Amino acid sequence: MSANVSTFDVALVTASTFPECLPDEKLLADALASRGLRAGPVIWDDPAVDWSRFRLALVRTAWDSDRRRDEFVAWADRAGAHCPLWNPPEVLRWNTHKGYLRELEARGVATVPTVWLERGSTPDMKALLAERGWTDAVVKPTVSAGARDTLRVRKPEDIPAAQSLVERILPLKDMMVQPYLSSVEGYGERSLLFFGGEHTHAIKRPAALSGNPDYDATAAEPAPSAEDERTFARQVLAATGRELLYARVDIARDEKGGLRLMELEATEPNLFLRQGGPRAVDRLADVITHKARGR
Numbered sequence: 391m392s393a394n395v396s397t398f399d400v401a402l403v404t405a406s407t408f409p410e411c412l413p414d415e416k417l418l419a420d421a422l423a424s425r426g427l428r429a430g431p432v433i434w435d436d437p438a439v440d441w442s443r444f445r446l447a448l449v450r451t452a453w454d455s456d457r458r459r460d461e462f463v464a465w466a467d468r469a470g471a472h473c474p475l476w477n478p479p480e481v482l483r484w485n486t487h488k489g490y491l492r493e494l495e496a497r498g499v500a501t502v503p504t505v506w507l508e509r510g511s512t513p514d515m516k517a518l519l520a521e522r523g524w525t526d527a528v529v530k531p532t533v534s535a536g537a538r539d540t541l542r543v544r545k546p547e548d549i550p551a552a553q554s555l556v557e558r559i560l561p562l563k564d565m566m567v568q569p570y571l572s573s574v575e576g577y578g579e580r581s582l583l584f585f586g587g588e589h590t591h592a593i594k595r596p597a598a599l600s601g602n603p604d605y606d607a608t609a610a611e612p613a614p615s616a617e618d619e620r621t622f623a624r625q626v627l628a629a630t631g632r633e634l635l636y637a638r639v640d641i642a643r644d645e646k647g648g649l650r651l652m653e654l655e656a657t658e659p660n661l662f663l664r665q666g667g668p669r670a671v672d673r674l675a676d677v678i679t680h681k682a683r684g685r
């Protein structure tokens with residue numbers, strides 16, 4: 391997809407570690423080309439880029455943003471002052487720390503029960519898990535992606551590793567502890583995609599912590615959403631009180647089959663456009679075109 395960045399109308403924002411985006415973004419670029427807009431990958435922290443050249447910038451595979459969150463959100467504020475950036479800088483700042491889940495829960499969204507561990511705190515993991523009665527639990531950073539530094543504690547022998555993990559990460563970042571929802575195996579974590587508020591497609595994702603050594607965070611199979619999942623996902627989007635050009639609502643079922651928000655991905659989700667097919671690609675391209683021409 392490489393071309394001269396300065397000729398693009400639409401920047402597909404990516405990372406220097408991922409300079410070409412995914413084949414999915416090539417589908418999007420083709421759909422935009424047929425609407426008269428040139429689109430291609432632009433590296434977010436490339437100092438040579440003049441963001442005022444673009445009609446619109448769309449955050450895509452900026453997959454180092456979790457490791458460099460402060461720099462990334464500061465970049466978004468700067469770039470967003472020069473061209474329409476989606477999702478907006480304020481959304482990117484809000485969505486790159488999983489503390490947004492607390493806010494959504496306060497607005498009535500069912501999330502996964504969570505103990506929030508503040509940066510700088512020194513919890514005793516054995517005591518914490520015993521107090522909650524969680525015999526199968528997950529410890530993860532609040533700023534993460536692709537299950538980085540995410541650990542499952544399924545037996546007492548796993549507790550020392552969890553203790554080491556919090557002692558390594560908590561000096562730097564907030565963390566969270568949750569019960570393990572076993573429905574992510576079998577029924578699977580379900581991701582519902584929305585472009586300009588319209589639900590286009592859904593996929594089923596493999597479980598990251600089931601012990602499968604071949605886990606691939608980018609793998610997914612098309613799986614139609616259930617009606618209760620669609621209703622739930624729309625409730626999540628409404629609870630944000632924000633306009634999202636793209637959003638992925640990641641849902642898991644609890645032990646009673648109830649829906650729980652695992653994550654609302656409004657920063658750099660894999661949009662699984664190949665699985666979504668032409669309807670999804672066209673809808674996304676239409677929404678981008680509308681926004682880009684509105685300038």
Ligand SMILES: Nc1ncnc2c1ncn2[C@@H]1O[C@H](COP(=O)(O)OP(=O)(O)O)[C@@H](O)[C@H]1O
Pocket residue numbers: 502528530534535536537538540568569570571572574579596597598599640652653
């Ligand atoms: N409470 C949980 N129960 C079961 N699986 C979990 C839980 N939390 C995380 N996981 C697994 O770890 C993956 C990554 O966690 P997630 O919260 O989505 O963070 P991120 O995708 O930002 O790394 C999930 O897709 C899921 O497979």
Ligand SMILES: [Mg+2]
Pocket residue numbers: 536640653
């Ligand atoms: Mg996730």
